[in-house]
Amino acid sequence: MAATATALDPRSGAALEKLGRWLDNRTVLSVLFMFPAASILLVFLTYPLALGVWMGFTDVKIGRPGIFIGLENYISLFNDGVFLLSVFNTIVYTVVATIFKFGLGLWLALLLNHTIPFKAYVRAFVLLPYIIPTVLSAIAFWWIYDAQFSIISWGLSQFGLIDRYIDFLGVPWNARWSVIAANVWRGIPFVAICLLAGLQTISPSLYEAAALDGANSWQRFRHVTVPMLMPILAVVLTFSVLFTFTDFQLIYAITRGGPLNATHLMATLAFQRAIPGGQLGEGAAIATAMIPFLVGATIFSYYGLQRRKWQQGSQDD
Amino acid sequence: MASVDVRKVFKRFGSVEVVHGIDVTIEEGSFVVLLGPSGCGKSTLLRMIAGLEEITSGEIAIGGKVVNNVPPKDRDIAMVFQNYALYPHMKVYDNMAFGLKLRGAEKATIDQKVRQAATILNLTEYLDRFPRQLSGGQRQRVAMGRAIVRDPQVFLFDEPLSNLDAKLRVQMRTEIRELHQRLKSTSVYVTHDQIEAMTMADKIVVMRDGHIEQSGAPLEVYDRPNNLFVAGFIGSPAMNLVEGTVKRANGATQVVTADGVSLPAGANAVAAEGSKVIYGIRPDHIALANGGASLDVEVAVVEPTGAETLVVGKLGKTDIQAAFRERHAFKPGQRVPMTPMLDKVHLFDAGSGRRLG
Numbered sequence: 001m002a003a004t005a006t007a008l009d010p011r012s013g014a015a016l017e018k019l020g021r022w023l024d025n026r027t028v029l030s031v032l033f034m035f036p037a038a039s040i041l042l043v044f045l046t047y048p049l050a051l052g053v054w055m056g057f058t059d060v061k062i063g064r065p066g067i068f069i070g071l072e073n074y075i076s077l078f079n080d081g082v083f084l085l086s087v088f089n090t091i092v093y094t095v096v097a098t099i100f101k102f103g104l105g106l107w108l109a110l111l112l113n114h115t116i117p118f119k120a121y122v123r124a125f126v127l128l129p130y131i132i133p134t135v136l137s138a139i140a141f142w143w144i145y146d147a148q149f150s151i152i153s154w155g156l157s158q159f160g161l162i163d164r165y166i167d168f169l170g171v172p173w174n175a176r177w178s179v180i181a182a183n184v185w186r187g188i189p190f191v192a193i194c195l196l197a198g199l200q201t202i203s204p205s206l207y208e209a210a211a212l213d214g215a216n217s218w219q220r221f222r223h224v225t226v227p228m229l230m231p232i233l234a235v236v237l238t239f240s241v242l243f244t245f246t247d248f249q250l251i252y253a254i255t256r257g258g259p260l261n262a263t264h265l266m267a268t269l270a271f272q273r274a275i276p277g278g279q280l281g282e283g284a285a286i287a288t289a290m291i292p293f294l295v296g297a298t299i300f301s302y303y304g305l306q307r308r309k310w311q312q313g314s315q316d317d
Numbered sequence: 318m319a320s321v322d323v324r325k326v327f328k329r330f331g332s333v334e335v336v337h338g339i340d341v342t343i344e345e346g347s348f349v350v351l352l353g354p355s356g357c358g359k360s361t362l363l364r365m366i367a368g369l370e371e372i373t374s375g376e377i378a379i380g381g382k383v384v385n386n387v388p389p390k391d392r393d394i395a396m397v398f399q400n401y402a403l404y405p406h407m408k409v410y411d412n413m414a415f416g417l418k419l420r421g422a423e424k425a426t427i428d429q430k431v432r433q434a435a436t437i438l439n440l441t442e443y444l445d446r447f448p449r450q451l452s453g454g455q456r457q458r459v460a461m462g463r464a465i466v467r468d469p470q471v472f473l474f475d476e477p478l479s480n481l482d483a484k485l486r487v488q489m490r491t492e493i494r495e496l497h498q499r500l501k502s503t504s505v506y507v508t509h510d511q512i513e514a515m516t517m518a519d520k521i522v523v524m525r526d527g528h529i530e531q532s533g534a535p536l537e538v539y540d541r542p543n544n545l546f547v548a549g550f551i552g553s554p555a556m557n558l559v560e561g562t563v564k565r566a567n568g569a570t571q572v573v574t575a576d577g578v579s580l581p582a583g584a585n586a587v588a589a590e591g592s593k594v595i596y597g598i599r600p601d602h603i604a605l606a607n608g609g610a611s612l613d614v615e616v617a618v619v620e621p622t623g624a625e626t627l628v629v630g631k632l633g634k635t636d637i638q639a640a641f642r643e644r645h646a647f648k649p650g651q652r653v654p655m656t657p658m659l660d661k662v663h664l665f666d667a668g669s670g671r672r673l674g
């Protein structure tokens with residue numbers, strides 16, 4: 001009925017037409033369409049993030065509302081040896097683990113890209129470390145690194161390579177290498193599978209053309225595989241850096257930051273100070289201090305994600 | 318420049334044999350076209366010559382030297398792929414220069430050769446572009462350029478024109494042919510387009526199911542197809558093929574079809590009386606009859622192409638096509654008397670499909 005009424009009334013017809021034209025406007029439409037997603041992001045992402053940043057500027061403790069204290073948390077953190085150590089640890093952890101994950105992951109991807117028997121099974125098998133819940137694998141590593149029951153120490157001593165069991169988690173650098181190894185083990189599948197996907201998009205005829213052009217296998221890798229893999233490599237690298245930099249579970253389950261805070265990452269330290277320690281404000285400040293690093297990684301990804309010049313243009317081939 | 322000899326070459330993928338003992342010689346400086354329907358093993362043969370596919374048994378020699386165990390890069394050949402396989406991350410210049418760079422040529426030499434090739438192929442203004450920024454035809458030329466800068470012994474082409482539109486295909490066909498006349502390089506060209514084969518080749522090798530059906534100069538293959546397959550495959554519109562029995566009466570040979578139509582076969586037909594044969598006549602070898610014995614063709618469809626008039630009709634129960642250089646305004650249903658040119662009639666044995674005479 002309403003439709004007939006409006007159709008009869010010329011003035012409301014004009015208004016409708018105006019509304020229609022307004023709805024056809026691209027800007028209006030895009031704002032409208034973005035609204036649901038944007039509000040979800042606002043509620044579930046921006047609010048907690050903003051709250052966290054805000055808490056970093058207060059002295060809020062568990063059970064006691066705080067007051068605004070400006071940069072006091074940050075100033076004290078800058079003179080806090082444990083915090084500085086955790087920054088150092090995080091950077092070492094991220095850089096070393098990323099190098100190994102990418103080195104080994106790329107190597108694995110190249111192997112898997114060959115024609116091998118039982119391809120599908122091997123690929124599924126490779127994903128295993130990634131599928132197992134982190135905590136479960138952390139417990140396994142904890143056991144592997146145990147001072148008395150370590151299978152590695154046992155194996156080495158059986159071969160007569162060591163005469164005393166290695167104290168994996170009791171000595172700072174041993175502990176750092178141990179958690180890095182665990183992180184690498186867990187991270188390789190993600191890298192390998194992503195890079196494998198990238199490798200499979202490279203047309204075999206490019207390799208054939210290169211072979212006819214006189215390229216040996218290293219030159220084919222260097223001049224075909226690497227440049228073609230670069231776009232996906234940049235993206236996977238960024239994600240991997242983000243995940244590693246913010247890693248919490250593995251560390252917390254294996255070492256809890258010990259020994260002597262040698263494996264405390266910024267994330268574990270933030271949690272340690274905020275929840276068990278009750279210093280919510282300080283914990284929030286530590287977490288906030290990670291943001292510049294993460295933004296840096298994201299900017300890197302932005303430029304990596306940007307289509308390279310050679311990718312622009314038509315897609316029809 | 319070199320000749321290519323393929324001797325008794327077999328190829329198996331796992332347990333499936335796809336090339337069954339091919340023997341072919343590609344003379345130095347000639348342009349040979351491998352022609353055949355999809356899946357007949359043309360690409361496989363070409364890739365074996367290139368060294369991209371292993372040879373199961375037999376021998377391939379380039380310039381008299383057996384290359385079975387020589388890797389592709391040392392065979393001194395260049396290949397143009399169907400999808401061009403240009404390096405997407407390299408500019409046109411670098412795409413062409415890549416092979417020379419890898420072979421350690423000097424910068425000045427590379428530059429001179431690339432620019433020379435670019436001039437030949439009209440690519441000079443595109444040297445600074447990426448492959449994505451080129452049209453199909455331009456990409457095709459870059460692929461050619463990449464092949465010619467290396468000045469190889471043998472050029473291999475795998476359906477290089479199949480991604481282009483009809484007009485460009487005709488144009489590139491001529492360009493490739495011209496390029497060959499200029500460079501005089503031994504070329505092996507794969508296609509399933511018989512017009513391409515006819516127009517470009519010095520020698521056509523017709524393949525089917527991993528065998529060679531016939532090889533020879535294009536017109537020779539056109540004029541004297543060895544068997545039914547070649548007769549039906551070469552020529553467009555395709556040859557009319559009608560089954561019948563040979564009858565001789567007062568010195569003339571005729572082929573009588575199942576529904577009683579008598580097709581004149583000329584005096585020099587060598588088929589035995591009463592034998593079953595396939596009677597072949599190309600559409601352009603059918604003329605309008607002016608008096609005398611004729612075949613009554615009932616017109617079904619008339620297709621004027623401008624250059625000629627194609628008439629599709631029925632002769633008794635068999636479909637028949639005739640092509641005339643003149644324009645005729647036949648009506649569907651009309652009966653038109655036609656006559657085959659007797660010296661252009663082909664007879665094939667109905668059992669083996671082989672050419673008679």
Ligand SMILES: Nc1ncnc2c1ncn2[C@@H]1O[C@H](COP(=O)(O)OP(=O)(O)OP(=O)(O)O)[C@@H](O)[C@H]1O
Binds near residue numbers: 356
């Ligand atoms: N890698 C392979 N593994 C198994 N069979 C293959 C392989 N490559 C080709 N074949 C088979 O070999 C036969 C010949 O293939 P080929 O590619 O040489 O055909 P072609 O004549 O080039 O056809 P087209 O005109 O379609 O390119 C086909 O039946 C194909 O299925």
Ligand SMILES: [Mg+2]
Binds near residue numbers: 359360361475
């Ligand atoms: Mg092919």
